[in-house]
Amino acid sequence: MTTATGAAFAAVGGAAPGTAAERGGRPDRAAPEDRFRFRGMWVATVANRDWPSRAGLTAGAQKAELLAHLDRAVERRLNAVVLQVRPTADALWPSPYEPWAQCLTGTQGRDPGWDPLGTAVAEAHARGLELHAWFNPYRVANHTDPARLTASHPARLHPGWTVPYGGKLYYDPGLPEVRRFVQDAMLDAVRRYDLDAVHWDDYFYPYPVAGEGFADDATYARHGGDFADRGDWRRHNTDLLVSEMSARIKELKPGVAFGVSPFGVWRNRADDPEGSDTRGGVATYDDLYADTRKWIEEGWIDHVVPQLYWHIGHSATDYTTLLDWWNATVRGTGVGLYVGEALYKAGDPDQPEAWQDPKELSRHLALASGRPGVGGHCYFAATEVTRDRNGALAAAVADHYPVRARAPRAASPGSAS
Numbered sequence: 001m002t003t004a005t006g007a008a009f010a011a012v013g014g015a016a017p018g019t020a021a022e023r024g025g026r027p028d029r030a031a032p033e034d035r036f037r038f039r040g041m042w043v044a045t046v047a048n049r050d051w052p053s054r055a056g057l058t059a060g061a062q063k064a065e066l067l068a069h070l071d072r073a074v075e076r077r078l079n080a081v082v083l084q085v086r087p088t089a090d091a092l093w094p095s096p097y098e099p100w101a102q103c104l105t106g107t108q109g110r111d112p113g114w115d116p117l118g119t120a121v122a123e124a125h126a127r128g129l130e131l132h133a134w135f136n137p138y139r140v141a142n143h144t145d146p147a148r149l150t151a152s153h154p155a156r157l158h159p160g161w162t163v164p165y166g167g168k169l170y171y172d173p174g175l176p177e178v179r180r181f182v183q184d185a186m187l188d189a190v191r192r193y194d195l196d197a198v199h200w201d202d203y204f205y206p207y208p209v210a211g212e213g214f215a216d217d218a219t220y221a222r223h224g225g226d227f228a229d230r231g232d233w234r235r236h237n238t239d240l241l242v243s244e245m246s247a248r249i250k251e252l253k254p255g256v257a258f259g260v261s262p263f264g265v266w267r268n269r270a271d272d273p274e275g276s277d278t279r280g281g282v283a284t285y286d287d288l289y290a291d292t293r294k295w296i297e298e299g300w301i302d303h304v305v306p307q308l309y310w311h312i313g314h315s316a317t318d319y320t321t322l323l324d325w326w327n328a329t330v331r332g333t334g335v336g337l338y339v340g341e342a343l344y345k346a347g348d349p350d351q352p353e354a355w356q357d358p359k360e361l362s363r364h365l366a367l368a369s370g371r372p373g374v375g376g377h378c379y380f381a382a383t384e385v386t387r388d389r390n391g392a393l394a395a396a397v398a399d400h401y402p403v404r405a406r407a408p409r410a411a412s413p414g415s416a417s
Contacts, residue, residue: 037079037375038080038338038376038377038408039077039080039378039405040078040079040080040082040377040378041069041076041078041081041082041382041385042084042378042379042380043069043081043083043084043134043382044084044087044381045085045092045103046084046088046103046136047087047103047142048103050069050383051065051069052066052104055106059113059114062112062114062116063116066119066123068386069386070123074128074404076393076401077405078379079404079405079406080130080132080196081129081130081131082134082199082378083132083134084134084136085116085117085134085189086098086134086136087101087136088101088102088136088139088140088142089136089140089141089153089171089182090153093115093117093193094115095185096188097188099150099152100112109153117133117189121193121194121195125194128404128407130197131196132195132196132259133190133195133198133199135198135199137200137203138171138173138204138205138206140162140169140171141168141169143168144164145169146162158177161177163215163216164215165209165212166206166209166212172219173289174219174233174237175223179237182241183241183244183248190249190256195256196257196407197258197259197303198245198257199260199261202261202262202263202284202288202290204289204290205238205288205290207282207287207288216234231289235285235289235291238290238291239291243298246301258300258301259301259303259304259305259338260292260301261304261306262304262306262307263283263284263306263307264280264306264307264309264310264317265278265283265284266283266284266291266293266329267284267293268280268283274293275325277325278318278322281316293329296329297333299333299334299335302335302336303335303375304326304335304336304338306340308339308340308341309341309342309345310342311355312360312364313354314354319367320367323339323367323374324371326339327374331373336408337373337375338378339368339374339378340378341361341377342355343379343384343385346358346361346384346389346390346392347389348389356390358391358392361396362395362396362399365377365396366399366400376408379393
């Protein structure tokens with residue numbers, strides 16, 4: 001993200017019996033108006049942001065920390081966990097496509113001695129939580145040296161697939177073979193596990209770095225002949241990634257939802273009359289080449305989780321303004337809207353005064369409750385769900401989550417939201 005999902009398995013890595021909609025044991029004590037509300041928590045693994053707390057812990061210690069995060073989600077009356085399982089073109093399951101993730105052992109490719117994703121799915125479901133598997137499609141490394149990747153890493157076997165940019169290494173989104181490969185790698189997890197959803201974050205083409213261009217000239221010359229504008233070609237590449245992945249998920253496992261969590265500004269109204277009345281310094285359409293509004297209109301995604309990481313009254317990107325824009329955007333589409341909330345800002349002394357008020361977050365939920373398109377919220381991230389620096393989450397829970405709500409997809413078989 002920008003700041004940078006039955007009973008337990010009989011054997012780790014196996015599939016829990018039944019589909020997500022068929023399993024029993026979900027909480028069902030909420031009032032009807034709350035029953036379908038999505039209450040999610042992101043668990044970031046990149047650079048050990050949330051979990052594991054550090055690389056190199058024993059398998060037992062890693063599992064204990066994971067279960068503690070799941071238990072805390074239950075304590076906070078949440079019903080979904082969005083676990084990052086492919087942080088840097090590596091995997092938190094025994095993938096035939098990519099190496100074991102470095103965040104587990106400290107050495108990319110080293111077997112951690114257990115199946116984190118398999119365990120997470122089983123333990124989440126046993127607690128009445130949905131498990132959404134969070135993948136980053138194109139980020140390869142938080143550095144630019146391929147020699148630091150494990151020798152069998154696809155980025156080393158296919159050096160022409162990568163582009164260094166802004167001190168990081170990315171797969172080139174313009175290459176059809178890259179697009180197919182990253183889909184295959186992610187779909188392996190969908191095939192193996194009883195996931196409730198596939199989740200993507202805001203990174204497609206990378207966030208712009210001042211004074212540096214993304215070096216895809218050769219790819220554009222080879223594959224962009226039908227596009228006079230490189231921006232249109234890049235957006236087309238991202239459209240293909242999303243539409244193809246959507247179709248492949250539905251073909252493989254129709255009950256698995258597909259959601260994307262974009263940066264909160266699609267376009268500013270100054271650049272497009274259909275945009276929000278904001279002055280965001282970044283826009284997904286213009287800077288990340290991700291036409292998220294189109295994906296909603298086309299029905300390529302089942303739900304969207306825009307990162308509305310600003311306070312009410314922010315001068316350039318007001319929370320209420322963006323909430324209304326996204327509510328209007330999903331209207332009549334059948335696409336679910338869950339709002340990404342910046343819990344990490346609450347009580348941070350470096351944040352504006354609004355975030356020092358423990359009630360700021362609760363006010364976000366109060367506003368959203370009056371927008372019929374909003375089906376819930378997702379909190380960034382697990383560390384802050386546990387720490388809750390100034391009690392903002394506790395206040396929101398007390399004000400808006402009187403009891404646990406049944407996980408939305410289990411409560412509504414066949415629903416995409």
